[in-house]
Amino acid sequence: MLKTKMETPFFALVFNTFKEAFSKKVLLIIFIFFSLIIILIPIIINLDAVEVIPYMLQSDPSFDYNKFIMTVELAFISQIPLLIVMTIFIVMSSSFIPSMLQKGYVEFILARPVSRATIILSKFVAGVLIIFFAMCYIIIPVWLIISIKTGVWHFQFLYSILWYTFIFASLYPLIILTGLITRSNTLTLILNLIIFFPFSAVISIKDTIYKFISNKIIIFIIDFFYYLFPKPWDLRTMCEATINGTFNTSSGIFYSYQPIITSVIFIITMLSISIYYFSNKDF
Amino acid sequence: MPLIETDNLTKIFKSSTFSKTGITALRNLSLKIEQGIIFGLLGPNGAGKTTLVKILLGMVHPTSGIVKVFNENVTNYRIRKKIGYLPEDHRFPDYMNANEIMSFFALLSGLKKNDFDKVIRKNLELVDMYNYRDMKVKKYSKGMLQRLAFAQSFINNPELIILDEPTEGVDPIGRKAIRDIILELKKNGATILLNSHLLSEVELVCDKVAILNKGELIKEGVVEDLLTSADTFNIICSDMNDEVINHLLLQNKATIKNKNEFSIKIKDYSELNNIIDFLRKNRILIHSVSKDKISLENIFINLLENSNVKN
Numbered sequence: 131m132l133k134t135k136m137e138t139p140f141f142a143l144v145f146n147t148f149k150e151a152f153s154k155k156v157l158l159i160i161f162i163f164f165s166l167i168i169i170l171i172p173i174i175i176n177l178d179a180v181e182v183i184p185y186m187l188q189s190d191p192s193f194d195y196n197k198f199i200m201t202v203e204l205a206f207i208s209q210i211p212l213l214i215v216m217t218i219f220i221v222m223s224s225s226f227i228p229s230m231l232q233k234g235y236v237e238f239i240l241a242r243p244v245s246r247a248t249i250i251l252s253k254f255v256a257g258v259l260i261i262f263f264a265m266c267y268i269i270i271p272v273w274l275i276i277s278i279k280t281g282v283w284h285f286q287f288l289y290s291i292l293w294y295t296f297i298f299a300s301l302y303p304l305i306i307l308t309g310l311i312t313r314s315n316t317l318t319l320i321l322n323l324i325i326f327f328p329f330s331a332v333i334s335i336k337d338t339i340y341k342f343i344s345n346k347i348i349i350f351i352i353d354f355f356y357y358l359f360p361k362p363w364d365l366r367t368m369c370e371a372t373i374n375g376t377f378n379t380s381s382g383i384f385y386s387y388q389p390i391i392t393s394v395i396f397i398i399t400m401l402s403i404s405i406y407y408f409s410n411k412d413f
Numbered sequence: 414m415p416l417i418e419t420d421n422l423t424k425i426f427k428s429s430t431f432s433k434t435g436i437t438a439l440r441n442l443s444l445k446i447e448q449g450i451i452f453g454l455l456g457p458n459g460a461g462k463t464t465l466v467k468i469l470l471g472m473v474h475p476t477s478g479i480v481k482v483f484n485e486n487v488t489n490y491r492i493r494k495k496i497g498y499l500p501e502d503h504r505f506p507d508y509m510n511a512n513e514i515m516s517f518f519a520l521l522s523g524l525k526k527n528d529f530d531k532v533i534r535k536n537l538e539l540v541d542m543y544n545y546r547d548m549k550v551k552k553y554s555k556g557m558l559q560r561l562a563f564a565q566s567f568i569n570n571p572e573l574i575i576l577d578e579p580t581e582g583v584d585p586i587g588r589k590a591i592r593d594i595i596l597e598l599k600k601n602g603a604t605i606l607l608n609s610h611l612l613s614e615v616e617l618v619c620d621k622v623a624i625l626n627k628g629e630l631i632k633e634g635v636v637e638d639l640l641t642s643a644d645t646f647n648i649i650c651s652d653m654n655d656e657v658i659n660h661l662l663l664q665n666k667a668t669i670k671n672k673n674e675f676s677i678k679i680k681d682y683s684e685l686n687n688i689i690d691f692l693r694k695n696r697i698l699i700h701s702v703s704k705d706k707i708s709l710e711n712i713f714i715n716l717l718e719n720s721n722v723k724n
Contacts, residue, residue, distance in 0.1 A: 142520035146506075153508030234504030238565070240472045241498035241575075242521035245490050412426070412473040 139244040140252050147226055147256030156222040157260070163218075164268040171275050199282040204370055206272055207290045212297070212366050217323065219264070219298050220305060223257045224319040227309025236413050246409045253306060254299075254401060261298040265291040286373045293369030300360030300393040301326055303400030310408055326362060329355075334363035360396045364389040414484060415445040416573060416604050417469060422478035424464050424628075438464040440628040441478070446621075448572075451595065451605045453619035453636070455612065455713060460625040462608050463501065466575055469606075470498055482573065494523055497571035501578045501608070503562045507551035511542055511561050514550065515568055522569035529568065536564040539594055541587075555582035563591060567598060574598060577608045592618055616640065616709040624713060626720045632712075639712055645705035646685060647676045651698040660691070676705050 151157045175181070205211075230236060230253070239249065269291045277283045304325065309318045332339070333356040340349060368389060371377035422442040427435035439461045446452045454462045467473040468480055471487045485492045505514055512533065519529035537543040540560035550558065559582045567574055579595070580588040595605055595618055609615050615622060616636065624632040632639070652672045653661075661667035665688060667677045679685050685702075692699060 137520060137525050139521045139523060142517055146517055149508060149513075150506065153506075229506070232504055234500060234502050235506065237467075237470075237472065237498070237500035238503065238505075238518065239521065241470045241493060241496065241500070242518065243491050243494040243523055244521055410474065413467070 139242065140248055140255075143239075143244070143249060143252035144256040144259070147253060148260060150226065150229065151222060151256075151260050154222065154225065156218065157264075160218050160222065160264055161267065164264070167268060168271045168275070171272060172279070175275070175279050195280075196282055196284075199276065199280050200284055200287075200374055203273070203276060203284060203287045204373060206269075207294070207366065207369060207373075209363070209366065212294075212362065213327065215294065216298065216301065216326070216362065219261050220301065220322050220326070221319060222260075223298075223302060223305055224309065224322060225315040226253055226257060227306055228313050228315045228318060231310070231313045231413075240413055247405045250306060250401065250405050250408055254302060257302050257305075258295060258299045262291065262295040265294045269294075284373070286375070289372050290369055293365060293372065296390075296393070297360075297362045297365045297369075300365065300397055301362065303397050303404060307400055307404045307407065310404055310411070325359075330359060330362055333359065334361060357392055358396070360393040361389040365393065416448045416483065417444070417446040417606070418479070418481045418484075419444045419465075419468075420479040422465075422468065422480050423476050424461070424468060424473065425476045437628050439468075439475075442625075442628070442630055444623060444630060444633065446604065446606065448604050449599070449602060450620040451599050451607055451618050453615040453622035454606060454608045454625065455615060455622055455709075456625035457717060459627070461628040462625055463577060464628075465625070466498075466577060466606070466608060469575065470496065494569065495572040497566040497569060497574040499562050499566040499574075499576045499579055501581065503558070505550045505558065505561070507549060510547050510549050511537060511564075512546040514561065515565055518565045519568045524569060532568060532570070536568060537561075539590075540564045541590070556584060556587055559583050560587065560591075563594075567603070571603060573604045573606065575606045575608075578610065579607070580609070580611060580614060588614070612709045612713055622709070624716055626717055629720075631720045632716050636709070640706050640709060641704045644680075645676055645678045647674070647701075647703050647705045648688070648692075649674050649700040650692060651700070653692075653697055654695075657692070657695050657697060661688070673700075 230239065230249075240246075269288065273284070273287050301322070305318060305322050308321045312318055312321070333352060336352050336356050339352065343349060368377060420443050422439055422444075423437070424439040425435040425437050427433075442461070442465065444465075454465065456462050464473055468475050469482055469487060470493065471490060480487050483492050483495060509517070515533040515537065516526070516529065519533065520526075524532075534543060537546055540563055542557065542560050542564060545553070545557065550561070553561065559580070563576070563579055566576060566579075576595070580591050583591060592614065595607070599605055607615060607619060619636050621635050622633070622639065623630055650673055653675075658669055658672075661675060661677070662669065665677055665684075667675045669675045677685075677688060679688075689699060689702070
């Protein structure tokens with residue numbers, strides 16, 4: 131029944147994007163890289179030098195074993211892993227649209243009884259699902275290894291799968307739109323790496339920048355871009371807050387859902403623009 | 414009711430989004446294509462044939478005019494469920510094999526796996542590709558790619574099949590096989606729109622043709638009528654002597670092909686009868702009298718030359 135329901139043009143496009151991703155070396159590199167991490171973790175935590183760390187710290191009366199394990203887990207989703215993982219994901223996904231738009235291939239797709247909106251949405255869903263599975267592939271084994279070894283089961287750590295998938299989902303519509311406009315893997319990749327990392331990293335520390343700037347126009351421009359674009363760094367901090375239990379509590383860092391709401395608006399807006407652009411384009 | 418209908422269809426490709434000028438690919442094209450025929454679309458490069466095909470498939474948006482397929486606006490993507498298409502200069506993802514490509518396009522056409530498994534086998538066998546179904550397409554030759562592209566064009570049992578250069582890169586035996594399949598598809602009720610540079614091929618399979626030049630329709634008609642010259646007759650007879658040949662040359666300006674055959678351009682049928690009387694008077698046996706046939710290539714070249722002179 132489910133199989134029959136999935137035999138639709140939408141799922142055909144989703145599965146085809148999966149096939150394409152697997153055919154590319156980038157996804158293979160991701161899995162080798164993640165597999166190495168998964169293999170290395172049990173080796174590292176079984177090293178004598180590592181095993182003694184909690185025992186040494188236990189001499190401190192303020193030492194909390196649970197918090198210590200959480201800190202170890204949070205290290206896997208800190209800024210550097212986010213930067214590495216998202217860069218790899220952007221590299222992988224930046225080719226999805228340009229490869230579909232290749233002359234001679236796009237005609238096959240567009241000649242089918244499928245709306246252009248379905249094509250774009252299927253590409254979006256496929257990209258997000260690939261990243262979701264990739265995150266599951268790394269986070270679940272890491273969590274299992276740490277939990278089995280330490281006996282501390284932080285189920286909240288698994289939320290990072292959803293958060294990282296959402297962070298990617300907030301970046302991906304712009305990758306789709308730039309892919310549609312430029313029809314080039316390289317241009318799409320460069321544009322998105324520039325937009326999301328240096329740019330979003332700068333606007334994410336806007337409060338620090340404001341301490342040094344008094345010009346209202348510059349502040350307005352930074353604010354404008356801050357609210358306009360998705361906020362991968364803020365979302366990562368929110369992810370951390372969700373895991374360590376400080377999200378939306380009196381001691382929490384964030385009291386509003388603004389980064390989530392503006393990112394969702396960004397996703398919807400960018401997808402709508404992409405669909406509009408794609409639907410009106412001659413091929 | 415025609416299957417395809419265009420009325421004053423115009424397409425101008427703007428050089429940029431905000432540009433007011435552009436290239437006119439189609440100019441006020443009005444065309445009707447009936448159901449169940451093989452319709453040939455001819456024209457030199459840049460005539461607008463591919464633009465017309467792409468408009469019919471909703472890939473290119475017309476600038477003005479009306480275009481209907483199955484009496485529906487082409488913006489309705491659902492009508493493409495009944496359409497098959499083989500593009501020119503096609504490209505398949507090299508990570509797929511023939512089986513995966515056929516399944517993918519069948520699913521995109523809205524078919525279910527249970528329905529298309531047998532069809533894939535049948536289509537691949539028809540184009541002699543079944544034995545290569547599990548081989549990645551990156552290993553295929555140009556001819557194999559073409560045969561695969563042709564096989565996918567009728568995976569959904571379409572009522573309308575649009576073929577852009579279907580025999581490109583295929584050897585003569587393969588071309589014959591493709592021609593036979595096209596005729597078989599027609600026999601099964603499909604309408605075929607054939608866009609080809611190979612005029613001899615068009616001549617062999619098409620019922621009707623339209624010739625485009627610089628985005629305009631310069632000639633449209635039944636192939637048989639176009640190939641038959643209304644006022645030129647071909648006469649085959651027993652051996653003619655020099656006296657008869659000289660008379661035909663001087664009096665009737667005949668074109669002598671050999672001692673037994675000549676063609677003649679007449680003003681009216683009485684002139685033809687006079688020639689027959691003359692031949693019989695000279696004891697020459699008439700074997701056949703038929704309207705002279707001209708090749709599609711000659712018609713095509715003449716029409717294009719005239720069209721270019723007018724422009």
